[in-house]
Amino acid sequence: MRFVIDALGPQGRQRFVYDNVTSSLTQGDGRPVAMPFEIPAPAPWQSVSAISRDTPGLKGGPFRRIKIQLGLQCNYACSYCNQASQRPAQEGAGRVDAFLATLATWLSVERHRAPTFEFWGGEPLVYWKLLQPLAEALRQRHPDAGLFLITNGALLDTAKVDWLDRMGFAVGISHDGPGQAARGPDPLEVPATRAAILDLYRRFKPQGRVSFNAMLHRGNASRAQVQAFFVALTGDADVPIGEGHWIDAYDDAGVRACLRSPAEHAMFRRQAFAEARAGCASNFGALRGKVEAFMASIAHRRPASSLGQKCGMDRADHLAVDLHGNVLTCQNVAAGTAAPNGQPHRLGTTAAIERVALASGTHWSRRPECPRCPVLHICRGSCMFLEGPLWQTSCDAAYSDAVVVFALAFELLTGTVPLRIDALEGEPLPDTRRDLFGSDARVGAGAVVRRVIPIHSMSPVRSSA
Ligand code: SF4
Numbered sequence: 355m356r357f358v359i360d361a362l363g364p365q366g367r368q369r370f371v372y373d374n375v376t377s378s379l380t381q382g383d384g385r386p387v388a389m390p391f392e393i394p395a396p397a398p399w400q401s402v403s404a405i406s407r408d409t410p411g412l413k414g415g416p417f418r419r420i421k422i423q424l425g426l427q428c429n430y431a432c433s434y435c436n437q438a439s440q441r442p443a444q445e446g447a448g449r450v451d452a453f454l455a456t457l458a459t460w461l462s463v464e465r466h467r468a469p470t471f472e473f474w475g476g477e478p479l480v481y482w483k484l485l486q487p488l489a490e491a492l493r494q495r496h497p498d499a500g501l502f503l504i505t506n507g508a509l510l511d512t513a514k515v516d517w518l519d520r521m522g523f524a525v526g527i528s529h530d531g532p533g534q535a536a537r538g539p540d541p542l543e544v545p546a547t548r549a550a551i552l553d554l555y556r557r558f559k560p561q562g563r564v565s566f567n568a569m570l571h572r573g574n575a576s577r578a579q580v581q582a583f584f585v586a587l588t589g590d591a592d593v594p595i596g597e598g599h600w601i602d603a604y605d606d607a608g609v610r611a612c613l614r615s616p617a618e619h620a621m622f623r624r625q626a627f628a629e630a631r632a633g634c635a636s637n638f639g640a641l642r643g644k645v646e647a648f649m650a651s652i653a654h655r656r657p658a659s660s661l662g663q664k665c666g667m668d669r670a671d672h673l674a675v676d677l678h679g680n681v682l683t684c685q686n687v688a689a690g691t692a693a694p695n696g697q698p699h700r701l702g703t704t705a706a707i708e709r710v711a712l713a714s715g716t717h718w719s720r721r722p723e724c725p726r727c728p729v730l731h732i733c734r735g736s737c738m739f740l741e742g743p744l745w746q747t748s749c750d751a752a753y754s755d756a757v758v759v760f761a762l763a764f765e766l767l768t769g770t771v772p773l774r775i776d777a778l779e780g781e782p783l784p785d786t787r788r789d790l791f792g793s794d795a796r797v798g799a800g801a802v803v804r805r806v807i808p809i810h811s812m813s814p815v816r817s818s819a
């Protein structure tokens with residue numbers, strides 16, 4: 355679908371046309387936009403299968419990413435947790451020896467490409483007695499495999515840091531920086547835990563094996579403040595910050611943590627764009643990666659048919675399992691629950707992996723909204739199993755987040771800042787999606803006035819995003 359973009363640059367207003375199916379970006383008169391610098395070509399695109407309840411996805415090896423769900427117990431209770439609604443339905447954790455006994459019968463991996471094993475909770479360190487023997491057995495069987503976990507850090511101590519280091523783990527430490535109150539207690543306020551977290555950081559950083567993972571929500575909407583927090587904590591100007599995107603809404607608490615009014619959305623977009631443009635969000639690897647990926651999609655004409663879901667769990671070679679051998683929609687769900695579309699989150703079992711059917715999610719191409727969305731290549735359809743008002747709230751948040759990436763990449767490619775975007779064919783976009791930074795305000799009898807947004811007075815964006 356094609357969109358017309360009004361943008362502002364040193365030469366004044368300019369018009370462009372963007373096609374989200376072919377990733378072409380042209381001037382208003384049809385001339386292609388010349389790329390201002392060389393953008394390396396990514397690996398060749400491949401078409402993906404568009405899963406849905408009526409066209410279930412398959413799972414099959416060789417597997418590249420295996421997410422092992424140890425259980426959903428957690429020692430924290432984050433207000434916006436995406437697992438909260440699942441927790442009451444979880445089964446007991448299962449047995450490591452039984453899991454390992456059948457592993458070789460279903461786990462095929464590439465000979466020259468080691469897989470990554472991820473260990474998920476809840477809080478994975480709550481399951482220390484399962485985690486330790488399981489990871490050690492997997493390390494023995496797959497010496498080159500990546501091992502990864504995300505922890506809130508509250509249970510870290512010197513012995514656990516030593517073990518994680520010895521095992522070659524990469525670790526994400528969930529912490530919202532200045533917005534940590536939304537997660538509950540702060541492990542950094544406990545001296546021994548703070549020391550263990552900083553010890554881990556110092557030991558893992560040189561090999562690129564650690565990040566602080568922060569989420570954006572109403573109580574934590576400034577990437578610049580998050581970055582300043584972790585730079586001050588670690589004394590490291592280059593501290594890596596993971597995740598860093600807006601939360602999805604999985605329940606009422608999640609909805610309350612999302613942006614509410616058009617004015618809040620506009621304010622967030624302006625602030626996030628300004629912060630990134632001024633280089634105050636440069637430690638957010640995912641933000642940088644999305645800007646680069648979007649520029650590459652335009653430079654090399656990425657077809658929309660090659661876009662899977664944002665989390666990758668629609669892929670056949672990405673697998674989420676629990677220790678009972680249940681294959682799950684993803685690591686955030688319990689086997690006994692159903693997705694909002696009525697399909698079970700338990701997709702089958704590892705014992706019959708050829709019969710696993712992913713019907714609990716909906717690929718973006720099978721939703722009415724996403725194919726008509728200008729930020730499709732950046733967002734990739736939000737969470738694949740959400741539906742109804744929760745999906746809509748998550749979609750709205752994802753749009754505002756992705757608009758910032760769109761504008762950053764667009765400015766790097768064209769030297770202009772996009773202010774308005776609209777569909778060239780079919781239904782116009784809603785006002786709040788057309789007007790990217792809230793530069794239009796309705797007054798009196800519906801008349802529109804244009805506000806001047808002082809985004810051009812800010813310092814230039816760093817080339818890294
Ligand atoms: S912002 Fe919403 S409509 Fe656009 S791709 Fe994401 S989920 Fe789909």
Ligand code: SF4
Nearest residue numbers: 665667684686737738
């Ligand atoms: S399906 Fe993907 S986006 Fe949705 S909860 Fe699972 S991992 Fe997250």
